[in-house]
Amino acid sequence: MKRRFALSSVAALLAAIMVWAVGGAVLGTSRSEPLHVEITIHYSHYEPAAFRVPAGRPVAIVLRNTDPIDHEWIVGDAALHERHRTGTEPYHASRPTEVTIPALSTITTVVTFASPGSLQYICHLPGHEAYGMVGTVTITP
Amino acid sequence: MRRSTKAHRLALAATSALVAVFMLAGPTLACAGLIGPNGAVNLLRTTTFAGYHDGVEHYVTAFKFAGGGGKFGSIVPLPGIPSDVVRGGDWTLQRLVRETRKQLLFEADLRAAPAASGAEVLLQTRIDALDITILRGGGADVGKWATDHGFRLPPDSPEVLDFYAQRSPIFMAASFDADSAKARGQSIGDGTPVHLTIPTENPWVPLRILGLGKTPGATVEADVFLLTDHRPALLPRPGLVPGLQLAHSDAASDSLLADLRSDKGMGWVPSSAWLTQIAIDADADRLTFDLAVDASGKDTPSMVAAGFVSPRPPAPATPPADLSRIGLALVVFAIGAAFVLGLMATRPAGARPA
Numbered sequence: 001m002k003r004r005f006a007l008s009s010v011a012a013l014l015a016a017i018m019v020w021a022v023g024g025a026v027l028g029t030s031r032s033e034p035l036h037v038e039i040t041i042h043y044s045h046y047e048p049a050a051f052r053v054p055a056g057r058p059v060a061i062v063l064r065n066t067d068p069i070d071h072e073w074i075v076g077d078a079a080l081h082e083r084h085r086t087g088t089e090p091y092h093a094s095r096p097t098e099v100t101i102p103a104l105s106t107i108t109t110v111v112t113f114a115s116p117g118s119l120q121y122i123c124h125l126p127g128h129e130a131y132g133m134v135g136t137v138t139i140t141p
Numbered sequence: 142m143r144r145s146t147k148a149h150r151l152a153l154a155a156t157s158a159l160v161a162v163f164m165l166a167g168p169t170l171a172c173a174g175l176i177g178p179n180g181a182v183n184l185l186r187t188t189t190f191a192g193y194h195d196g197v198e199h200y201v202t203a204f205k206f207a208g209g210g211g212k213f214g215s216i217v218p219l220p221g222i223p224s225d226v227v228r229g230g231d232w233t234l235q236r237l238v239r240e241t242r243k244q245l246l247f248e249a250d251l252r253a254a255p256a257a258s259g260a261e262v263l264l265q266t267r268i269d270a271l272d273i274t275i276l277r278g279g280g281a282d283v284g285k286w287a288t289d290h291g292f293r294l295p296p297d298s299p300e301v302l303d304f305y306a307q308r309s310p311i312f313m314a315a316s317f318d319a320d321s322a323k324a325r326g327q328s329i330g331d332g333t334p335v336h337l338t339i340p341t342e343n344p345w346v347p348l349r350i351l352g353l354g355k356t357p358g359a360t361v362e363a364d365v366f367l368l369t370d371h372r373p374a375l376l377p378r379p380g381l382v383p384g385l386q387l388a389h390s391d392a393a394s395d396s397l398l399a400d401l402r403s404d405k406g407m408g409w410v411p412s413s414a415w416l417t418q419i420a421i422d423a424d425a426d427r428l429t430f431d432l433a434v435d436a437s438g439k440d441t442p443s444m445v446a447a448g449f450v451s452p453r454p455p456a457p458a459t460p461p462a463d464l465s466r467i468g469l470a471l472v473v474f475a476i477g478a479a480f481v482l483g484l485m486a487t488r489p490a491g492a493r494p495a
Contacts (some may be wrong), residue, residue, distance in 0.1 A: 068284025
């Protein structure tokens with residue numbers, strides 16, 4: 001019985017490591033290192049459109065725009081997004097949570113999400129949100 | 142035979158846009174809210190005719206001046222490299238409308254149309270207030286060229302440009318200078334016809350591009366006129382897919398052919414031909430195909446030309462997994478497998494089945 005339990009445990013551990021190594025979106029080895037999240041923008045959609053990070057740790061978010069048009073990655077609560085829907089700022093570069101990614105380029109921004117919860121990231125260029133450029137980051141305790 | 146009456150202008154306006162229209166935006170228009178869903182601008186509208194004879198497609202489209210100022214642009218996918226791009230004749234489009242829509246002449250609809258490049262520039266020319274550029278490149282190349290030249294492409298443009306570039310990497314970018322049009326004395330509703338001569342064995346008419354930039358739930362209303370040597374076989378077949386209707390299909394009348402032939406650049410029109418009109422009234426998000434035309438009489442329109450089959454696999458949507466991570470995964474798996482095998486090898490004999 002113990003041997004079967006040991007085999008099952010090893011198999012589960014291997015599966016977890018495989019999943020992390022091949023497909024995991026979030027990387028980071030210790031609490032002192034920033035986590036890494038890669039988001040590809042393709043055909044005006046975020047991939048992945050959802051990810052989870054712990055609160056209080058810096059997260060390096062690599063935004064890779066494969067499209068020949070500019071995009072935005074703006075993360076925040078509903079009030080912030082409402083402001084951006086009617087905003088006038090043409091280019092975002094001064095805040096880590098509000099980034100413009102020019103066509104066919106890659107931008108890295110480092111964000112520390114302070115408290116647990118759920119935030120959306122959206123591209124607020126005209127028509128992009130309605131087209132589906134919306135994602136969700138879940139911040140865990 | 143010049144047709145410039147109000148009735149004809151109304152009839153021309155009744156035909157719908159056949160190319161995607163974009164605004165050439167300044168850098169201050171990059172954030173949401175500065176323009177409305179259709180832009181605080183007047184969108185130009187176009188009418189299109191595709192004639193096919195002796196292996197040459199004659200593509201005639203008119204860019205209409207809709208008032209306002211600034212610059213507007215459009216991108217039109219083409220089935221091949223044009224051998225010539227000139228100002229079109231003055232009445233071809235109007236005459237086709239008159240031939241097939243006599244009963245609608247006075248029921249015209251004047252609604253506005255809803256609203257570092259690797260691209261190679263093959264040809265540039267100016268026709269009236271239009272700057273025409275013929276480009277060759279992939280979807281990303283052409284899209285980048287367009288954004289670098291002030292076109293503000295809608296969010297669905299990357300996918301749609303790739304859709305076309307996979308089959309034909311030739312595009313026409315047209316920039317319409319409304320200020321120049323006004324200075325030239327063009328009035329609202331005046332069109333600038335452009336005639337492209339495109340040698341090709343594979344004629345098709347772009348339809349999917351009509352839905353570009355449309356908001357969800359928007360409809361595409363358009364008319365496609367075809368003039369071919371024989372009755373063409375079409376894919377998809379009008380009537381069998383929602384939104385496409387065969388509005389006219391008959392031998393072209395002698396008077397029509399004579400009128401067309403007498404227009405500028407239309408001497409190629411044969412002595413007998415078949416006239417087809419396809420009326421499009423479709424949800425933009427369901428218009429995911431083009432119109433393949435087989436005018437040879439063999440009844441074999443191309444699935445590829447219609448956009449139902451991709452000529453080559455699409456580019457991967459996501460980058461391949463990191464090889465170092467895959468290598469690490471394999472090492473971990475090998476160690477784990479060795480551990481498991483070791484455990485199994487040391488099983489006590491009593492535990493084995495009898």
